[in-house]
Amino acid sequence: MTDATLVLDCRGMRCPLPIIELARRIGDVEVGQTVTVLADDPAAASDVPAWCRMRAHEYVGADGADGAAYTVRRLR
């Protein structure tokens, strides 16, 4: 998912910090574009999709290469 519009390197951060970072920066991309969060805290695997559900954005999926990368599409 290297074609993401914005990549946030949250490796080394503990949850909820990667989610806070994602929420802060989602507005930096246009509606329809994607943000990819790089995070090594295992809680991110649950919390990125949960954030998308609660904030009405689209969870695109996870990519396991080089630590976990979670991609989100801004919907509003």
Add this chain to the structure above:
Amino acid sequence: MSTRGVSERSGAAPAGYFDAASTEPLHPAAREVLLAAAEEGWADPARLYGAARRSRLLLDNAREIVAAVVGARPDEVTFTASGTQAVQLGVLGTVLARRRQGGGPRVVAVSAVEHSAVLQSAAHLAKHEGTTTTEVGVDHDGLVDADAFAGAVGDDTALACLQAANHEVGTVQPVDEVGGHCAERGVPLLVDAAQAVGRVALPRNWSVLTASAHKWGGPAGVGVLAVRRNVRWRSPLPDDERGGGRAPGFENVPGALAAAAALRARWEEAEAVAARQNALVEHLRARIPELLADVEVVGHPTLRLPHLVTFSCLYLDGEALVSELDRAGFAISSGSSCTSSTLRPSHVLAAMGALTHGNVRVSLTRDATRADVDRFLAAVVDVVTRLRSGLEAL
């Protein structure tokens, strides 16, 4: 010498104690029985003189009461040293008995939201007996699909394990349905009923049932292992004649009798307590999303334990929530990773696809009141608002 830290006071839980799912204080009905049984039930119940016979009588009495409540015969019930030990003996003993039959089935089927004692027992068997563990997932409410669980139970299944109700989110599982299928396939079903006993009607279709007395207001140090007479079981431990050959060591007669007294009292008041707690939990479930933004109440809305509700708050650290609520006078637990020794989030919340950070589990004691719950709601709003200050723009 002194027993430092022990003061003279009543055993009732303080008003802000909302962690009954971890443990309840001793039920008033158990307190006097515990003292009396310590004076009358100290002798070795395995001996043949008068004092020993009295101990044996008290132990048998305790077993009869517990058996009646869990829906077993008295000779199917053994007291163990803890609920965890009951789970370990139940899982290992049932699988070992089946493995002995010429290799035998090698799969242990569990729900993904079992208590760690069940999952660790399955992992122990995988490491030492070469079994494999099949995990059956849950839906967003933490509910097991009975058909999906049945689909995971086949000819190669040595044991299936399904909790009566979940310890973190309160969802009650379709045990009788799953148990019926297991019985058809000849596969034993172990039911961890630790959170359900004394609170809700229990399932009937089980082969092995486990419970823990301190969860219902009995003393610590008493677990329950019930094994149906037609279920094969082999001790995973060195031979020992105690505990009917199932649980090792000298029986805790006063503990068992006090546990039984608490359970009988809980069973008699169960409907009234559950009705009261259900209304309080309904109130919490309704008010929390009204009072706070970006909060998710997790667990099944109706198929649930009466006394337990869990919610997760976006952007908050579970550890900060636990300590700030403690400072405000409230004891709650959290499934967030920062509150666990392994720094991993709760496997229950993860399996449900729920938000794992900012998690709060509220579990009411039998005497919790509407006033306690309303004070708690006010404290939660204050704490969450303070902890989120600076994050308003999100």
